[in-house]
Amino acid sequence: xxxxxxxxxxxxxxxxxxxxxxxxxxxxxxxxxxxxxxxxxxxxxxxxxxxxxxxxxxxxxxxxxxxxxxxxxxxxxxxxxxxxxxxxxxxxxxxxxxxxxxxxxxxxxxxxxxxxxxxxxxxxxxxxxxxxxxxxxxxxxxxxxxxxxxxxxxxxxxxxxxxxxxxxxxxxxxxxxxxxxxxxxxxxxxxxxxxxxxxxxxxxxxxxxxxxxxxxxxxxxxxxxxxxxxxxxxxxxxxxxxxxxxxxxxxxxxxxxxxxxxxxxxxxxxxxxxxxxxxxxxxxxxxxxxxxxxxxxxxxxxxxxxxxxxxxxxxxxxxxxxxxxxxxxxxxxxxxxxxxxxxxxxxxxxxxxxxxxxxxxxxxxxxxxxxxxxxxxxxxxxxxxxxxxxxxxxxxxxxxxxxxxxxxxxxxxxxxxxxxxxxxxxxxxxxxxx
Amino acid sequence: xxxxxxxxxxxxxxxxxxxxxxxxxxxxxxxxxxxxxxxxxxxxxxxxxxxxxxxxxxxxxxxxxxxxxxxxxxxxxxxxxxxxxxxxxxxxxxxxxxxxxxxxxxxxxxxxxxxxxxxxxxxxxxxxxxxxxxxxxxxxxxxxxxxxxxxxxxxxx
Numbered sequence: 332x333x334x335x336x337x338x339x340x341x342x343x344x345x346x347x348x349x350x351x352x353x354x355x356x357x358x359x360x361x362x363x364x365x366x367x368x369x370x371x372x373x374x375x376x377x378x379x380x381x382x383x384x385x386x387x388x389x390x391x392x393x394x395x396x397x398x399x400x401x402x403x404x405x406x407x408x409x410x411x412x413x414x415x416x417x418x419x420x421x422x423x424x425x426x427x428x429x430x431x432x433x434x435x436x437x438x439x440x441x442x443x444x445x446x447x448x449x450x451x452x453x454x455x456x457x458x459x460x461x462x463x464x465x466x467x468x469x470x471x472x473x474x475x476x477x478x479x480x481x482x483x484x485x486x487x488x489x490x491x492x493x494x495x496x497x498x499x500x501x502x503x504x505x506x507x508x509x510x511x512x513x514x515x516x517x518x519x520x521x522x523x524x525x526x527x528x529x530x531x532x533x534x535x536x537x538x539x540x541x542x543x544x545x546x547x548x549x550x551x552x553x554x555x556x557x558x559x560x561x562x563x564x565x566x567x568x569x570x571x572x573x574x575x576x577x578x579x580x581x582x583x584x585x586x587x588x589x590x591x592x593x594x595x596x597x598x599x600x601x602x603x604x605x606x607x608x609x610x611x612x613x614x615x616x617x618x619x620x621x622x623x624x625x626x627x628x629x630x631x632x633x634x635x636x637x638x639x640x641x642x643x644x645x646x647x648x649x650x651x652x653x654x655x656x657x658x659x660x661x662x663x664x665x666x667x668x669x670x671x672x673x674x675x676x677x678x679x680x681x682x683x684x685x686x687x688x689x690x691x692x693x694x695x696x697x698x699x700x701x702x703x704x705x706x707x708x709x710x711x712x713x714x715x716x717x718x719x720x721x722x723x724x725x726x727x728x729x730x731x732x733x734x735x736x737x738x739x740x741x742x743x744x745x746x747x748x749x750x751x752x753x754x755x756x757x758x759x760x761x762x763x764x765x
Numbered sequence: 766x767x768x769x770x771x772x773x774x775x776x777x778x779x780x781x782x783x784x785x786x787x788x789x790x791x792x793x794x795x796x797x798x799x800x801x802x803x804x805x806x807x808x809x810x811x812x813x814x815x816x817x818x819x820x821x822x823x824x825x826x827x828x829x830x831x832x833x834x835x836x837x838x839x840x841x842x843x844x845x846x847x848x849x850x851x852x853x854x855x856x857x858x859x860x861x862x863x864x865x866x867x868x869x870x871x872x873x874x875x876x877x878x879x880x881x882x883x884x885x886x887x888x889x890x891x892x893x894x895x896x897x898x899x900x901x902x903x904x905x906x907x908x909x910x911x912x913x914x915x916x917x918x919x920x921x922x
Contacts, residue, residue, distance in 0.1 A: 704808055704833035704897065705772075712768040720808040734809040734831055763772055764834070 348657040355653065356744045358383035369714025372749045377532055377560060377693045377740030378718050379582045382646075386585055389645035393638040401637055402611055402628070416637050419644030420627070426647045427577070427594055428568040434600060436593040436627040437640050441559040442482040444578035444593035445526070447630055448555060449486040451603040452524070456494045462602035464553060467523055469495035474518055474525040474552075476501035476509055477730055480532050481723040483557045487526060496523070503730050507534040507683035514546055522552040529577075530560035533724040533738065534683030535666075535693040537561065544573050553599070559583060563742070564662055564691050566655040575599055581639065586646035590639035593630065600626035607632035650743075658743045662692035665741045669694055669750045673739075676757050682731050692741035695722070698757055701764045703737040709760040715753055770887035771894070772834065779838035779881065784845050789827040791817035796824055801907035805900055810836045814843070814904040816912045823847055823855055823914070828901060835885075835894050840901035842881045847905070852914040858882075862902055866895050 337343055356362050359381045364371045373381065393415060399408035401416045417432075424432040438444040455465035467473070473487050477500055491498045499517055502510040509527075518525055525547050530537045540556065547554045555576040561567060562577075563584035569577060576599070581590040595603070605612055605623050609632035614622040623629050650658065667687040673679055678699040684690040698706055707719035718738045721728045728734060739753055791798045800815035810832030817825040826848045828840045843862075847855045861878045862885070870890035874883040888898045 702810075702833035704810075704835070704894070708771065708891075708894070709768060725809065728809065734811065763768070764777075 347660045348654050349660065350653050350657050350743075352661070352744065352746055355383075356746075358385060358649075359744055360384060360387070362744060366714040366716065367712050372713075372715040372752045374739040374741065374745070374749060374753060375716050375718050376563075376742035376745070377583070377738065379588070380563060380585050380742050381744065382585055382587065383649055385649050386587070386642050386645045390587060390638055390642040393641045398638075400634055412637055415641045415644075416635070419640045419647075422644040422647045423592055426567075426651065427562075428570055429594055430570065431597050433625070433627055434569075434594055434597050436595065436600070436630045437635050438578075438591040438593050438630075439589055439636070440580040440582075440591035441557060441578045442486075442591075444591050445483055445555070445557065446486045447593055447606045448524075448526075448576055448578075448595075448603075449490040450606040453490055453493050454604040454606065458604070461604060464523070464599070465603060467491075467494040467496045470521060471496040471523045472499055472519070472521045473497070474499050474501070474522055476527055477503045477726050478507075478509065478531045478534055478536065479526075479528050479724065479726070480557065480559070481725070482559075483526055483528060484726070497521075501527070503534075503727065506685075507531075507536050508689070509536065509538050511542060514542065518543070518546045518550055518552065520550050522547075522550055524553045524555060526555040526557070528557045528560070530558075530564070530691050530693075531683070531724075531727070532560050532693065533695050533722040533727045533736065535690040535695070535740075536683055537565075537689050537691055539689065540572065540574070560691065560693065563650075565659040569594055581643040581646065584643075584646055585649055586643035587639045589636045590643045592643075595626070597626070600630070603630075605629050605632070609633045611635075653743060661743055662741050662745075663687055665745055665747065665750065666690065666692045666694070668747050669739065669741070669753075672750055672754050676754060677761075679757070682727075682733075682736055692745070693738060694740070695736040695738040697733060697736060698760060699764075701760055703735040705764060706737045706757070706760050709763055710753070710756045713752070713756045713759060715749075715756045717753070767887075771891060773884040773887060775881050775884035776834060776838045776888075779841040780834040783837060783841040785827060785848065786829065786841065786844075787827060788813060788815050788829050789817075789825055791825065793817070793819070793824060795819065797912050799908050799911035799913075801904045801911060803900055803904035803907070805832070805836070805896055807896070808833070810897060810900060812836060812840055812901045812904050814840070814901055814908045816905070816908045816914070818852070818909075818912050818914050820914060821852060823850055823852060823909075826905065828904075830901070832900070833894075833897050835888055835897040836900045839885065839898045842885075843901050843905055846880050846882060852909070855909075859902060859906065863899065865889060866898050 397411040399412040401413040421432045424435045455461035456467045504510045553575040556574045558577045558579045562579040576595045582588040612632040680697045682695045703719035796817040798817045802813045804811045812830030814828045865874045876883045
């Protein structure tokens with residue numbers, strides 16, 4: 332790559348921040364494992380990422396040294412736990428460039444975060460005095476897209492069933508891009524919320540949102556971006572992104588399972604009715620009625636996943652230490668390499684963009700007519716871990732006329748050698764099934 | 766892992782050259798025909814199994830579907846093993862196959878009962894694939910219940 336002379340005045344290769352992949356890999360204990368007698372080749376980070384020692388240590392340390400419930404104790408341990416939990420919130424807020432720490436709501440995962448917004452709409456729709464931005468009824472519309480994960484489809488289907496609103500969606504082009512050609516007719520004065528995936532978990536497509544955002548603002552709707560696949564892999568600045576809500580999950584970004592984030596504009600969170608009722612989310616409670624705490628506490632009923640949040644803070648520190656821009660470029664190079672390598676495999680069809688532009692390091696494909704389950708099984712026998720199936724995005728599979736796909740996905744610890752192992756493994760799949 | 770234990774030649778043969786594939790009408794117009802369509806929600810595999818029976822004998826078992834080698838080969842084996850059998854006999858084979866697949870590789874299959882089905886003994890060691898192998902057999906059970914033969918699906922495995 333460096334042998335190609337880039338004309339002076341153009342961005343140079345070394346202008347891009349980089350990191351030492353071997354050193355990063357040394358931070359992840361699981362990468363030393365062998366699978367079926369072969370070195371682990373983990374190409375399923377879009378499903379869940381591995382965790383570096385720095386995160387595992389913080390998780391263990393929290394339980395070993397600082398364990399207590401948060402936001403309710405005056406004792407020392409309770410104070411330490413609360414400081415760690417709120418400290419994690421501040422880290423996440425800084426990571427997103429959120430204007431206020433109080434705009435970060437901890438959830439269980441992206442799915443729960445989307446459901447909180449959907450149920451806030453639902454609850455607001457039952458009250459005449461609720462904020463009109465959240466009131467939905469017959470004649471109103473919710474807009475999603477055909478490339479959503481089920482978690483950004485089903486909550487809206489259910490919301491529309493409850494309220495009588497209509498669900499509409501952006502189609503997907505043959506190239507696996509969002510088809511924005513019908514934007515003006517799709518997003519209209521009837522639209523109350525547009526909920527879109529930022530980066531597709533199956534096609535790898537990264538959606539350019541500025542045109543959509545402009546239209547959303549024009550018609551006075553709200554915009555939620557499902558950033559489950561983008562926050563772990565590229566720098567995200569919520570001010571720059573100009574969405575109203577974003578959601579993502581900790582376990583895909585080197586953090587633990589059981590912790591996710593709903594980020595919302597402060598004034599919108601303040602206008603949203605609560606969804607889960609219980610401890611921590613109240614202002615005062617009488618037997619007849621209750622009043623509610625300000626966000627984010629309003630949306631965090633019950634004891635939260637404290638250690639998980641603290642460890643997510645450690646994951647944010649870890650990623651920030653390496654640099655999100657460096658991670659983004661590492662994956663861009665891997666993606667370019669993988670697209671070319673997979674393109675050389677006979678009878679392999681890639682679903683989604685085949686150029687490393689406007690896409691991330693998640694590549695789904697078909698190998699002839701060999702079923703993805705069989706592809707995955709043979710690859711597993713060689714230590715190569717890929718995801719097979721419909722990837723919780725059945726409409727995308729239907730769109731491309733297949734019941735399932737095989738998916739390889741990359742992260743900061745992925746190497747080109749691992750992509751070579753995938754390509755070699757695919758030759759082995761051929762030998763079994765040809 | 767021993768890949769060839771999972772992908773036995775018999776399984777690959779049934780997958781590449783399925784026996785009796787395609788949904789058929791009953792040859793005897795007096796037969797009762799019923800079918801069941803099953804999907805595996807985790808992978809999207811689908812199979813439809815149709816039974817033509819006079820109530821005592823399963824005159825035809827036809828099927829169609831799409832899915833992995835294990836699920837499609839299993840449908841082919843099911844067709845071959847159970848077509849033309851008496852209902853009671855067919856359910857004994859069904860039970861033996863379900864037992865084999867639930868045995869985590871600890872059950873020694875009886876070739877006299879299961880025929881080519883013994884090749885699936887290796888599949889039982891792969892929990893992620895057991896559902897694939899069972900998919901057509903579960904569809905068969907439902908189709909049989911709808912055709913009014915055999916025992917209630919709630920009672921049998």
